[in-house]
Amino acid sequence: MRVNVMVGGPREPIPVETVQGYRDETWIGVDHGATLLLEWGITPVAAIGDFDSTNPTELARLKTSLDNITVYPPAKDFTDTQLGIMTAIKNYQPDEIVIWGATGGRLDQELANLYLPMQDTFRDYLHCITLVDRCNVVRYFRPGTYAIHRRPGFDYLAFVNLTPVTGLTLPDEKYPLVNWDSPIPFAWSSNRFTSAVNHFSFDTGVVAVIWSRD
Amino acid sequence: MRVNVMVGGPREPIPVETVQGYRDETWIGVDHGATLLLEWGITPVAAIGDFDSTNPTELARLKTSLDNITVYPPAKDFTDTQLGIMTAIKNYQPDEIVIWGATGGRLDQELANLYLPMQDTFRDYLHCITLVDRCNVVRYFRPGTYAIHRRPGFDYLAFVNLTPVTGLTLPDEKYPLVNWDSPIPFAWSSNRFTSAVNHFSFDTGVVAVIWSRD
Numbered sequence: 221m222r223v224n225v226m227v228g229g230p231r232e233p234i235p236v237e238t239v240q241g242y243r244d245e246t247w248i249g250v251d252h253g254a255t256l257l258l259e260w261g262i263t264p265v266a267a268i269g270d271f272d273s274t275n276p277t278e279l280a281r282l283k284t285s286l287d288n289i290t291v292y293p294p295a296k297d298f299t300d301t302q303l304g305i306m307t308a309i310k311n312y313q314p315d316e317i318v319i320w321g322a323t324g325g326r327l328d329q330e331l332a333n334l335y336l337p338m339q340d341t342f343r344d345y346l347h348c349i350t351l352v353d354r355c356n357v358v359r360y361f362r363p364g365t366y367a368i369h370r371r372p373g374f375d376y377l378a379f380v381n382l383t384p385v386t387g388l389t390l391p392d393e394k395y396p397l398v399n400w401d402s403p404i405p406f407a408w409s410s411n412r413f414t415s416a417v418n419h420f421s422f423d424t425g426v427v428a429v430i431w432s433r434d
Numbered sequence: 435m436r437v438n439v440m441v442g443g444p445r446e447p448i449p450v451e452t453v454q455g456y457r458d459e460t461w462i463g464v465d466h467g468a469t470l471l472l473e474w475g476i477t478p479v480a481a482i483g484d485f486d487s488t489n490p491t492e493l494a495r496l497k498t499s500l501d502n503i504t505v506y507p508p509a510k511d512f513t514d515t516q517l518g519i520m521t522a523i524k525n526y527q528p529d530e531i532v533i534w535g536a537t538g539g540r541l542d543q544e545l546a547n548l549y550l551p552m553q554d555t556f557r558d559y560l561h562c563i564t565l566v567d568r569c570n571v572v573r574y575f576r577p578g579t580y581a582i583h584r585r586p587g588f589d590y591l592a593f594v595n596l597t598p599v600t601g602l603t604l605p606d607e608k609y610p611l612v613n614w615d616s617p618i619p620f621a622w623s624s625n626r627f628t629s630a631v632n633h634f635s636f637d638t639g640v641v642a643v644i645w646s647r648d
Binding site for chain 2: 232233273295299323324325326327328329331332335338339353355356358376378380382383384395403404405406407409410426430432433434
């Protein structure tokens with residue numbers, strides 16, 4: 221099953237109309253993300269976080285509206301987003317986790333969210349995590365050979381080695397690449413699909429693929 | 435000297451009032467960033483890019499207003515941002531480069547900008563590059579021991595190893611860390627200064643320090 225996790229980033233980059241298309245699925249609200257879900261008429265199955273960006277009125281409303289809400293102290297061993305994803309995994313053993321509200325605003329939190337799937341706790345789920353905002357869809361890949369599909373409305377395609385990488389090959393994209401190694405992270409941005417399905421492969425490292433639009 | 439480079443990201447995250455405080459300094463406009471500078475009453479010493487996000491009327495105005503404008507084809511060996519920073523280095527040998535307009539919108543372009551200082555072409559300037567938006571100030575560090583200063587209005591402090599890191603130590607921050615190694619990138623977010631000056635050190639890798647606010 222698919223679990224959607226709405227984390228507490230700024231609201232502007234969240235594609236509300238796309239969220240509404242997922243409204244009947246399973247949602248977990250993280251921190252202020254739980255309040256946003258209620259505002260959009262979606263009742264999450266669980267809410268979790270320190271709720272330090274949720275005012276007392278909103279928090280009271282969450283407690284009244286939800287069966288399952290867990291409030292942590294602000295100084296804790298895990299970030300709110302980590303706790304949200306851990307809840308998704310523990311309660312639902314999902315085969316797909318979509319993270320919303322993870323971008324924009326504070327870059328330290330955005331990078332914490334972007335890098336989360338590589339952590340020991342989440343690595344087994346790396347291949348089934350997707351991060352979505354208005355302009356971007358991000359997926360994560362371990363070494364292998366993959367086919368990727370064009371997404372309507374998303375003109376650009378990017379390959380980003382989040383770790384050192386070896387053997388990155390883009391055989392059939394608009395701007396191909398053969399057997400590229402890099403000890404530093406690099407974003408091959410603004411590439412394009414040449415057909416409905418394109419391919420890539422690499423030997424070591426973690427690569428994020430980003431479908432994006434202006 | 436300091437050179438400011440306005441790149442062509444979305445306008446919302448750009449702190450216009452802070453830009454105005456730098457208006458009498460040297461500016462380079464990259465792609466749509468050149469148009470934004472003119473709009474804000476700042477005439478850049480150079481404009482560069484493929485200008486694919488600049489409409490014909492704006493481009494004509496740029497050509498009339500600026501002494502130095504270089505238009506590249508969209509398919510080229512360097513990104514617009516790379517070309518802008520290369521121009522800053524070649525023409526001014528700056529001891530400080532501030533990059534504006536590098537965040538928000540397309541994540542592939544944001545990550546390309548974030549990772550740029552680690553590339554061979556720019557590595558000698560890594561320590562003098564700062565990336566600024568409304569919520570974040572980012573600086574880059576190579577192995578060593580550093581003192582960092584609190585910035586008024588920026589409550590949060592983060593340490594992000596963009597590459598594998600060894601020996602990361604935060605001796606006197608609110609949440610300390612001792613001799614931490616990691617093969618994957620990780621954002622130690624939401625830390626805090628405990629006084630006007632705090633310290634950190636590490637042995638290998640590249641670490642970004644982010645001062646941020648909500």
